[in-house]
Every structure is written in C-alpha cells, then in structure tokens.
Amino acid sequence: MSDIQNVECITEGKTGVLVFKDKLTKKGPGSKNKVPFYNPTMELNRDLSILVNQWLVNNNEKTMHILDGLAASGIRGIRLANELEGDFDVTINDWSEDAYALIKKNLERCGLKNVVASNRNLNTLLSEERFHYIDVDPFGSPVYFIDSAIRGIYNNGIIACTATDTATLCGVYPKVCLRRYGVQSFHSPIMHEIGLRILLGFICREAAKYDKGIEPLVCYSTDHYFRAYIQVKNGISYANESVDNLKRINSKELFFSSKQTTEIGPLWLGKIQNKNIIEEVRTLLSGKQLNTKNILWGFLDLLEEEADASAFFYTTDDLASLLKISPPKMEYIFEKLKEKGYDASRTHFSPTGFKTNASRDEIETMFKHQK
Ligand SMILES: C[S@@+](CC[C@H](N)C(=O)[O-])C[C@H]1O[C@@H](n2cnc3c(N)ncnc32)[C@H](O)[C@@H]1O
Structure with a gap:
C-alpha cells in the first residue's frame, strides 16, 4: 500500500484533488512506475472531457452514467462529478490497490454524493455494466480496452480514448502497428493525421463486429498523444455506413512522396470532427472555470475550421x-x-x-x- 500521507492537493478546474508528491512535471506520456499516476500536462485533455460530458448531460433527459475507466488518482472522474451540472452519476475505476485507496481518500474529502469508486479490471467491469460515457486513458495504446468499451457503451453513448503510443501510430514501428492495430502505417509529414485515422479505423472495425457504427465527434492529435471522442450507434445500417469509410490509400497519392509506393491502411477516411458539436461544446466554455480556457477556445476554433475539409494536408x-x-x-x-x-x-x-x-x-x- 502506498504512503497515502505523501500527497499534496492540486487544483484543476474548480476541483482540488490529492495526488502523490512525486507527480511528473515534465511533458510526455508518463511512466507506468508512478502509481497512482498524475500527469499535469493532460489538464487540457481533462478540461475538454468536462465540456464534452456537459454536452452529453445537457442533450439527454435521463440520468447519464459516466465511467472514468482507468482513473489513477481519480482526477478526471472527481472533476466530472464536481464540475458537471445536471442528471448524472460517475464511477471511478482503477485496478491498482494504491489508486483505489487514493480515489477513496479523494472522494471522502470531496463529500460528493453522485460518485463511486471501483477497483476492477476495466474489461471485466465493462462485461457486466453499461455506461453512457466511457473514458479510456491508458498508458500507451487503448486497443486492449476498445472491444469491451464497445460492448459496455449504451446506444448513442460516447467513448473517449487517449493513445500515447504516438510513435507506433506515426509509422516509426510499422510491425508494431500491424500487430496492434492491423494497419499498415506510414512515417511522413502527415503522420499525425494518418495516425489518428489508424486509431479511428481500428475503433470502427471493433464496433462493426457488434453491428455498431461510429461517429467521430471531436478528435485530435498533440505532440505526445491522440484523443478521440466517438459516438457509438447501434444497428447494421450504421455499422455498414461506418465501414464504408475504411479505405486503403497509396503513398503515391500523397503530395510529398511521388517516388514511394507504399499501401497505407485501412484508414478511417470519413470526417474526424462534428462541426455542430464542436460549436456547442465551445459555447459551454464560458460557463466553466477551466485553467486552459483560452487555449481550448483557440483549439476548438481550429478543429471547427478544418471540420469539413478533406482528408490530408x-x-x-x-x-x-x-x-x-x-x-x-x-x-x-x-x-x-x-x-x-x-x-x-x-x-x-x-x-x-x-x-x-x-x-x-x-x-x-x-x-x-x-x-
Ligand atoms: C495513464 S493512467 C490514467 C490517468 C488518469 N486517467 C488521469 O487523467 O490522471 C492509467 C491507469 O490505468 C490503470 N489500469 C491499467 N490497466 C487497467 C485495467 N485493465 N483495469 C483497470 N485499470 C487499469 C493503471 O493502474 C493506471 O492507474
């Protein structure tokens, strides 16, 4: 058991959360050794999840069941419980005993009523319970959790996933990408867009197995991670429409590589943003207390600008x-x-x-x- 005394309170949004004092301060994907892990560079990632969840709660009349599936300190789930308004509850899960102890300590301090801590393997939990929002924020690749998330999500619910295996998705390790995502990757000046489309294509295929389709809502890449908010829609026609967006391309079609002829894919070649939802999510910014508010405003503006543009740049x-x-x-x-x-x-x-x-x-x- 970790020394639960060796903690300090940090504040994100309007929520104070206890994290271990040896928290990382450098930029980057983080390491598995720091348990329960807290990465301050992911604040924008967590701030955006507050906005997307507020949009979800605002647009549904029933109670939204929200899951922070790989929670570590629990900061994302605790923030969701504290900063959202409306009808919802939050489950904060991590299989690590240390993380669970810290999550429970954080919950005792907050005194919030609509939130529970859970200490299970996420894949087991998602085989038994369903949610309207599932957050999958792993160390590295999310592939090990996507099948269960697709099974555990309600119709029209949102799966949010982070991928920090950036080098693999960007074509640095093609063999790893082929094994992990079943996709031929490509290292190039547009590798971040290809990487995001590899991830979306993978999620689309996982959903299609269960006759479900996907609609990417807000998806992006930063220097050290990919993040995708995806709505999942039940039904064969949605699944068929979605798989129609899976294509292979030849590197010859890309502007910088006239001599190379590598087949890349299958990639998701459908839209990667929903312009209306981005607009609605951005209007929610003014009602929230977020440290990254100004950056998020500009960032959402940029995502909206490219929402209807064709693939690649x-x-x-x-x-x-x-x-x-x-x-x-x-x-x-x-x-x-x-x-x-x-x-x-x-x-x-x-x-x-x-x-x-x-x-x-x-x-x-x-x-x-x-x-
Ligand atoms: C990157 S950290 C999560 C960071 C957190 N979401 C945040 O915003 O600070 C990943 C966490 O997933 C947990 N984890 C890994 N595999 C798991 C599994 N199969 N089931 C439940 N938790 C798991 C680890 O214990 C670790 O705390």
Whole structure:
C-alpha cells in the first residue's frame, strides 16, 4: 500500500484533488512506475472531457452514467462529478490497490454524493455494466480496452480514448502497428493525421463486429498523444455506413512522396470532427472555470475550421523543400487559394499545414509564383 500521507492537493478546474508528491512535471506520456499516476500536462485533455460530458448531460433527459475507466488518482472522474451540472452519476475505476485507496481518500474529502469508486479490471467491469460515457486513458495504446468499451457503451453513448503510443501510430514501428492495430502505417509529414485515422479505423472495425457504427465527434492529435471522442450507434445500417469509410490509400497519392509506393491502411477516411458539436461544446466554455480556457477556445476554433475539409494536408515547408524554393507565408497561400475560389483551411495537425481542394498543380504554380 502506498504512503497515502505523501500527497499534496492540486487544483484543476474548480476541483482540488490529492495526488502523490512525486507527480511528473515534465511533458510526455508518463511512466507506468508512478502509481497512482498524475500527469499535469493532460489538464487540457481533462478540461475538454468536462465540456464534452456537459454536452452529453445537457442533450439527454435521463440520468447519464459516466465511467472514468482507468482513473489513477481519480482526477478526471472527481472533476466530472464536481464540475458537471445536471442528471448524472460517475464511477471511478482503477485496478491498482494504491489508486483505489487514493480515489477513496479523494472522494471522502470531496463529500460528493453522485460518485463511486471501483477497483476492477476495466474489461471485466465493462462485461457486466453499461455506461453512457466511457473514458479510456491508458498508458500507451487503448486497443486492449476498445472491444469491451464497445460492448459496455449504451446506444448513442460516447467513448473517449487517449493513445500515447504516438510513435507506433506515426509509422516509426510499422510491425508494431500491424500487430496492434492491423494497419499498415506510414512515417511522413502527415503522420499525425494518418495516425489518428489508424486509431479511428481500428475503433470502427471493433464496433462493426457488434453491428455498431461510429461517429467521430471531436478528435485530435498533440505532440505526445491522440484523443478521440466517438459516438457509438447501434444497428447494421450504421455499422455498414461506418465501414464504408475504411479505405486503403497509396503513398503515391500523397503530395510529398511521388517516388514511394507504399499501401497505407485501412484508414478511417470519413470526417474526424462534428462541426455542430464542436460549436456547442465551445459555447459551454464560458460557463466553466477551466485553467486552459483560452487555449481550448483557440483549439476548438481550429478543429471547427478544418471540420469539413478533406482528408490530408500540405505543409508549406515540405512542399517548398520538394520544389527547392523558400516556403511562402501562410497568409499568401490562403489569399491565393481563396482568390481562385478554392476551399482552404488551417489544420491543427501542423502550424505550417493547410487543407484545400485545389489540385497539386495549382498549388505548385502558386508556390512558384510567390512574390
Ligand atoms: C495513464 S493512467 C490514467 C490517468 C488518469 N486517467 C488521469 O487523467 O490522471 C492509467 C491507469 O490505468 C490503470 N489500469 C491499467 N490497466 C487497467 C485495467 N485493465 N483495469 C483497470 N485499470 C487499469 C493503471 O493502474 C493506471 O492507474
């Protein structure tokens, strides 16, 4: 049993939570050795889950059963219990005895009524109980929990999962990706978008086994993790519609790799954001006390901007280096594309990235004629 005395209180949102004093402060995915683990760099990730859950509770008339499935200190679940308004309850689960002890201590301090601690293997719990929201926030890959989450989610419920096996999803370890996700990955300037689409494709296939379809609501990649909020819809027609979004692509189709001919996939090539829901989630920001409020505002804005854009993007620096010219300013690209009537949007995947329906030839001409 951990020394439950060796803790300090940190505050996220409007909730004080006890975490162990040796908590990590560096950026990164974290390590399995720190149990119960707390990663301060995941605050934005947790803040967004407050907003998505508030949206879920606001849009349902019955009691929403919410599960923080891999809870560690319990910070996400305790925050959800304390910071959401409306009709809901929260189960906070972790199989570690140390984590369970800390979660219970945190719950005693908070005095919240609508929340329980649980000390089970998440896969067992999800074989026996169902929830409207399931949060899967593992060390590394979420693949080991997706099958159970699909079985344990109510119709139209939301599964939120984090993946910190970024290198694998980004094509650094193709064999691992093939084993883990059943997908041929690809290391390239657009690896973060491919990685996210690998993850979504995997979840889609896991759901389809049970005649369920998926709708990605808010999905993104950051420097050290991927995160996906996915609504699950029961029924063969939803499952069929979803699998229609699974495709393989050839690297020849991607702008930077004319010589390579690798088959990539299967990838989810459907939408990765729901624009309306992003707008609604963003309006909830003003009613919440969140430390990352300003960053989240800009971030949701960016996700909304690219919500309707096609898959994959160009980057000014990679294209310029292929053409052996200096990269044009982003403003120049947007001005020219819009002048010619093309769609153009920024992308959260890269600060020098842009999405457009203009042809490669049109884009090259713009690059070559920049002033
Ligand atoms: C990355 S930590 C969770 C961090 C937490 N969600 C947060 O926001 O701070 C992953 C946790 O999953 C727990 N875990 C791993 N496998 C599990 C399983 N099969 N069932 C339940 N808990 C598990 C570990 O004990 C660990 O505390």
